[in-house]
Amino acid sequence: MIIVMKPQAERQNVENVVKLVEDNGLKVHLSQGAEVTIIGVIGDKTVLMDKNIELMKDVDKIIPVTESYKLASLKFHPEPTRVKVGKYEIGPDTLTVMAGPCAVENEDQLLEVAREVKKDGAQILRGGAFKPRTSPYAFQGLGEEGLKYLKEAQEETGLATITEVTNEQALAMAVKYVDMVQIGARNMQNFQLLKEVGKSGVPVMLKRGLSATIDEWLNAAEYILSEGNPNVVLCERGIRTFETATRNTLDLSAVCVIKAKSHLPVIVDPSHATGVWSYVAPLTRAAVACGADGIMVEVHNCPEKALSDGPQSLKFDSFASLMKDLEGYKKLAGRA
Ligand code: PEP
Ligand code: MN
Numbered sequence: 575m576i577i578v579m580k581p582q583a584e585r586q587n588v589e590n591v592v593k594l595v596e597d598n599g600l601k602v603h604l605s606q607g608a609e610v611t612i613i614g615v616i617g618d619k620t621v622l623m624d625k626n627i628e629l630m631k632d633v634d635k636i637i638p639v640t641e642s643y644k645l646a647s648l649k650f651h652p653e654p655t656r657v658k659v660g661k662y663e664i665g666p667d668t669l670t671v672m673a674g675p676c677a678v679e680n681e682d683q684l685l686e687v688a689r690e691v692k693k694d695g696a697q698i699l700r701g702g703a704f705k706p707r708t709s710p711y712a713f714q715g716l717g718e719e720g721l722k723y724l725k726e727a728q729e730e731t732g733l734a735t736i737t738e739v740t741n742e743q744a745l746a747m748a749v750k751y752v753d754m755v756q757i758g759a760r761n762m763q764n765f766q767l768l769k770e771v772g773k774s775g776v777p778v779m780l781k782r783g784l785s786a787t788i789d790e791w792l793n794a795a796e797y798i799l800s801e802g803n804p805n806v807v808l809c810e811r812g813i814r815t816f817e818t819a820t821r822n823t824l825d826l827s828a829v830c831v832i833k834a835k836s837h838l839p840v841i842v843d844p845s846h847a848t849g850v851w852s853y854v855a856p857l858t859r860a861a862v863a864c865g866a867d868g869i870m871v872e873v874h875n876c877p878e879k880a881l882s883d884g885p886q887s888l889k890f891d892s893f894a895s896l897m898k899d900l901e902g903y904k905k906l907a908g909r910a
Contacts, residue, residue, distance in 0.1 A: 575638045576649050577613040583632035588613070591630055598622060603644070605651050610634075614650035641835070643792045645799035646806075651837040657805045659777045660734030660753040662697045664807050664839045669900070669909040670868030672736060672779075672841065673893060674700035675875075676883035677713060678720035686875045688727035690890050694897040698754065699724065699733040700870060704740045705882060706760050713881040721751035728753070736779060742770045749776050759784050759811055759846075762794050772801025779841060779870075781809045784822070788831050795838060808832060808840045809870060812847030821849025821886070824857055829864050839867040845886045851877065854888060855896045862903045871896075 577595075579588055588611050592602050595613065598621045603614035615622070628636055639649050656665030664670045673691040678684050678701040688699050703720030705713060716723075724735045736754040739745040740761060748755050754777040761767055762783035771778050778798060782791045795806050810829060812822025824847035832840045842861035844854045858869050874880045874887035888896065904910070 575615050575619050575636055577615065577627060577636055578634045579611040579613065580632045580634045581609045583611055587630070587632035591627065591633060594625060594627065594630070595622065598625070603650055605653070607652060612650070612652065614639075614644060616644050641789070641792070643789075643796040646792045646795045646836050646838060648835055648837050653837060655804065655806075655837045655839060657777050657807050657839060659698060659736075660728075661732075662734050664841070664867055666839075666867065667910060668867070669862060669904045669907065670698060670841065671696040671897070671900075672698040672700050672868065672870040673873045675702075675880065676872050676887065677702045677705050677881055678716055678723050678737075679713075679881050680716075681723050681726070683875055684720075684723045684727050685730065687873055688731050688733060690875070691873055691893065692731040692733050694894045696897070697734060699727055699731070699735050700737070700756075700872075701727075701735070702738050702882075703748070704738060704744045706738070706740050706758055707882070718747055721748060725751040739767070739771070741767060745770055745774065745776075749774060753777065754779060754807075756809075757781060762786055762791065765797055768794060768797035769801050772798040772803045775803045775805065777805040777807070778803065779807045779809050781811050781843070782813065782825075782828065785814045788828055788835070792832075792836055795836075806838050807867075808836075808838050809843055810840060810847075810866075811843040811870075820847070820853065822847050824848065826857075826860060826864050829861065829866050833865050841868040841870055842866040843870040845870070845872040845883070845888075849883075849886045851886050851888050851892065854886070855892065855899065858896060859899065859903055862900065862907050862909075865907070 600617035605612040654666040673696040705715035734753040738756040815823040844857035872887040877884040877887040
């Protein structure tokens, strides 16, 4: 449940409510807006049933929260969250473009792509060093060597960097080299990994699971938040449906649902959603139009020779024209 204080409630009265809640063994999440203070209560609220909190000074009302996630809920935290990644910010004022190859393949490839996406206006360079592939015989990524190239690209171009982590060892290694980690669709409910990322405090992008409901996805985010890491960004990357014309089905309505239920930023990845490079630009525009806080797209210097996800990767010229196009869309969406 949440306890909404009256506008301009006195500090002492807020503190009295917080103390009562904590004295009963529950946790508090305080959200102090310009006008109203909201006290989120985490734990078994039945112990507060006979405490008459609604009669306490400056308490306006009590609203039950029926969702099982709390910290991810807009009710607990009515202001949109802004996540700092290096010198950039992901949130309601910006449109963040994450771009780069599916996998870091070698030093030259990554640096060439990094220079290009930087020139076109991206903020964050993506590149997988630990690749969760469907087949065990497919390219599995360069591991630490790939992370070193990401660091080199970051230092040369000033781009922030993101890479996927698939387990705790990869996480411990990745945080030494990159600005943000990604939890992939296949690991969305790897609860141990979610907890470790939560403890690390590192900015994280949590992709939606292949067949996950929005509720399950927000509960996965709750695992990270509840370990004390507020730097969570969601990523809609398409879900499994009966449709086979595209690799997955991009659920753009999820962006609207997330905005209605959560304060966390949400990014759209039309590359993995469709698997087809020519669908990436129109769906990027649609994502911006429906309120996404950014996009993640795969870009490769030579998609024909890519070691993974070539068919969905943009060539440099397509990425450059997409970025030009986005200028107008960004203005319409009121983002910088
Ligand atoms: C990726 O971003 O490279 C990736 C593997 O994505 P997903 O987890 O969405 O399949
Ligand atoms: Mn990929």
